[in-house]
Amino acid sequence: MKVLKDILYKVTLNAVVGSTSVELSTIEFDSRKIIKGSLFVAIRGSITDGHEYIDKAIKNGATSVVCEAIPEKLVDSITYIEVDNTSKALAVMASNYYENPSENLRLVGVTGTNGKTTVTSLLYQLFKKAGYKVGLLSTVKIMVDETEYKATHTTPDSLTINKYLREMNDEGVEFCFMEVSSHGIHQYRTEGLHFEGGIFTNLTHDHLDYHSTFAEYRDVKKKFFDELPSNAFALSNVDDKNGLVMLQNTRAKKYTYALKQYADYKTQILENQFGGLLLKVNDSEVWTRLIGNFNAYNVLAIYATAELLGLERVEILRLISDLESVSGRFQYVVSSDKITAIVDYAHTPDALKNVLETINSIRTKNEELITVVGCGGDRDKTKRPKMGHIATALSTKVIFTNDNPRTENPDQILKEIESGVEPQNFKKALTIADRKQAIKAACQMAQPNDIILIAGKGHEAYQEINGERFDFDDLKIVKELLKQLQK
Known part of the structure; x- marks a missing residue:
C-alpha cells in the first residue's frame, strides 16, 4: 500500500x-474504477468535469480526493x-505511485505532426x-520488450504511461521510445517524466479542432522542448521552418538534422525507388527499404538519435539497412x-x-495514379478542402470516400472535401x-x-461510424479485391 x-x-x-x-x-480519475481506499483525482475534461463525480467516487470507496476546488x-x-491543475498533479502523482519509472530507463520522446509513429x-x-x-509507446502499439499491448491514444493518460514504464523497469528495459502528441503535452500527460532526449519531426496543418490557432499548436509542441533537462538532448528538423x-x-x-541545409546530421538521397532509398548520411552511404523523401528525414532522425544514445556509426548503418516498414506507413502490395x-x-x-509527391517522383508517368481518400469526422474541418485539392492536383484519378465519420454526417464531410477541388480537376x-x-472501384479502374x-x-483495423x-x-481488403479481380 502507498501513503x-x-x-x-x-x-x-x-x-x-x-x-x-x-x-x-x-x-483513479474515473469514478467507475474506484475501489475501497482509492485516491480520486477530479479532472476537468472537454466533455465531462470530474468534480461532478466526487460524491460518486466517495460512495464507491474513495478515501481521498484531489480537486481544483474543495x-x-x-x-x-x-x-x-x-491544487491549481489536477491533470498536472495526476501526472506527478502517477510517477510517484509507480516509483518514478522514467528515471530508471533512457526515455526519448518524439513530437511533430507527421513521422512520430x-x-x-x-x-x-x-x-x-x-x-x-526496448520499450515502445506509440499510436500503433505499446511494447514492453517482447510483450505487445493495444494502444488507444497517441499519448496515453499519465497513469497508463507510468504503469507501462514500471513494467519496463521490471522487465529490465533499458531504452524506451515514446510518441508525444500535442494533446498529451497540453493535458500534462507527460508531466513528471524524465526524458533523456526529444525529437522534433515537423509541424504542419492538424488538430486545429483542438488548438484554436496554429501558433498555439506550435507553442504546445515547443513546451515539450522547453521542459527538457540540461542533461538531455534536443534533436530538431531544421528544414522545417519551426x-x-x-x-x-x-x-x-541542441542538435539539428536536415536534407536541404547545413545541420549536425545531414543526408542526401542518391536513389529513390519502390524498392527503397539509397542515402548518403553525413559521409556514409546506406540502403534502406523505406521509401520516399519523408522517410529520408525519418531515417536521419533515427541515425542521429542512435548515435546520441551511444551506438557506433557503422553498427547503426548496418541496422538501418535491415529495418522493416511500419504498419500502415507506405505499405504496398503488387498484384x-x-x-x-x-x-x-x-x-x-x-x-x-508527401506521399503523392513520393509516388510521382518514382513512377514513369505512363501509368495512372488512383487515390482513394477521405477525412475523419469530429476532427479539424479546415483541412478537408486542402485534402481534396492536394489529392486531385497530384493524382490522375481520385475517389473521395468515408474515413472514420464518427458522429458526423458522412455526406457533409465529403462535400467539404470536394469543395477544395479546382475546376480543372473536376473530371x-x-x-x-x-x-x-471505393477501393473496389479503384481496383477495377x-x-x-x-x-x-x-x-x-x-494501420487502423476498424472504421468508426456513429460511435x-x-x-x-x-x-487486407485491397489484397482480397485485387486477388478476386485477377480471376
Whole structure:
C-alpha cells in the first residue's frame, strides 16, 4: 500500500483537509474504477468535469480526493487536497505511485505532426536488433520488450504511461521510445517524466479542432522542448521552418538534422525507388527499404538519435539497412498483373502531399495514379478542402470516400472535401461513400502497372461510424479485391 503524503511529493498544494497519512489502494480519475481506499483525482475534461463525480467516487470507496476546488459539503474521514491543475498533479502523482519509472530507463520522446509513429517504431526495431531490451509507446502499439499491448491514444493518460514504464523497469528495459502528441503535452500527460532526449519531426496543418490557432499548436509542441533537462538532448528538423523555434529556450543539448541545409546530421538521397532509398548520411552511404523523401528525414532522425544514445556509426548503418516498414506507413502490395496498391496513414494535407509527391517522383508517368481518400469526422474541418485539392492536383484519378465519420454526417464531410477541388480537376474526381466499394472501384479502374494509393487510415483495423467500430483493414481488403479481380 502507498501513503498519500508520499504520492504528493513535488505536487504544489493549495489546501489540505484531513490527513495525508492515509494509505491508498489505487489512483483513479474515473469514478467507475474506484475501489475501497482509492485516491480520486477530479479532472476537468472537454466533455465531462470530474468534480461532478466526487460524491460518486466517495460512495464507491474513495478515501481521498484531489480537486481544483474543495467541495462545500465535506464528508468526515475523507481527505481533500486542492491544487491549481489536477491533470498536472495526476501526472506527478502517477510517477510517484509507480516509483518514478522514467528515471530508471533512457526515455526519448518524439513530437511533430507527421513521422512520430515511424520514428519511434523504427528506433524500437533498431535497438532490439542491436540486442537491447526496448520499450515502445506509440499510436500503433505499446511494447514492453517482447510483450505487445493495444494502444488507444497517441499519448496515453499519465497513469497508463507510468504503469507501462514500471513494467519496463521490471522487465529490465533499458531504452524506451515514446510518441508525444500535442494533446498529451497540453493535458500534462507527460508531466513528471524524465526524458533523456526529444525529437522534433515537423509541424504542419492538424488538430486545429483542438488548438484554436496554429501558433498555439506550435507553442504546445515547443513546451515539450522547453521542459527538457540540461542533461538531455534536443534533436530538431531544421528544414522545417519551426525547427529552430523548438530549440530556442531548451536547456537540453541542441542538435539539428536536415536534407536541404547545413545541420549536425545531414543526408542526401542518391536513389529513390519502390524498392527503397539509397542515402548518403553525413559521409556514409546506406540502403534502406523505406521509401520516399519523408522517410529520408525519418531515417536521419533515427541515425542521429542512435548515435546520441551511444551506438557506433557503422553498427547503426548496418541496422538501418535491415529495418522493416511500419504498419500502415507506405505499405504496398503488387498484384500478379502488376498493379501496385499502397496503404498509408496520410491523414493531414502535408502527409498526403508527401506521399503523392513520393509516388510521382518514382513512377514513369505512363501509368495512372488512383487515390482513394477521405477525412475523419469530429476532427479539424479546415483541412478537408486542402485534402481534396492536394489529392486531385497530384493524382490522375481520385475517389473521395468515408474515413472514420464518427458522429458526423458522412455526406457533409465529403462535400467539404470536394469543395477544395479546382475546376480543372473536376473530371478527375468521383465520390463513393462506402469505403470498400471505393477501393473496389479503384481496383477495377486500374490497369497493369497502375498505382493505387489508399490514404488516411493506415494501420487502423476498424472504421468508426456513429460511435460504433466495425472491422475494416485497408491493406487486407485491397489484397482480397485485387486477388478476386485477377480471376
